[in-house]
Amino acid sequence: MPPDLRRRGGLPVSERIVTLTTCPSRNVAERIADALVEGRHAACVNIIPGLTSVYRWQGRIEHDEELLLVAKTTGDAYPGLERTVLALHPDELPEIVAVPVQTGLAGYLQWVSEETAGDA
Known part of the structure; x- marks a missing residue:
């Protein structure tokens, strides 16, 4: 079977994806973003400040000031991204x-694939 037709976690492994992860502080966000790019688990990670998350946790409505990580990656690189976030993120869940990603600039999408190709 051609590699682009294999599936991992429900996604074709060659497919480009965007991941979203909230972080409780700039320090945590930068540490995770650096590790993702350094490890080739993401080609680029944007850190977006000024986010307020409202959610139910353990029966209570919570309001937290957070930062949002937006990572551009591939299905192949996703498992490494997930492992890295789980290892570095302070939250229980x-x-x-x-x-x-449905479509995008071909050159940019190729760059994402190239920058994450070293992930294993």
């Missing part, structure tokens, strides 16, 4: 959501 961190947000890690992957969204498939």
Whole structure:
């Protein structure tokens, strides 16, 4: 079977994806973003400040000031991204959501694939 038709975690492994992860502080966000890019688990990670998350946790409505990480990666690199976030994130259950990229600038999408190709 051609490698682009294999599936890992429900995604074709060659598919480009965007992941969303919230972080409680700039320090945590930068540490995770650096590790993702350094480890080739993401080609680029944007850190977006000024986010307020409202959610139910253990029966209570919570309001937290957070930062959002937006990582551009691939299905192949996603397992390393998930392992890295779980290892570095202080929350018991961190947000890690992957969204498939439907289309985009071909050169940029190729760059994402190239920058994450070293992930194993």
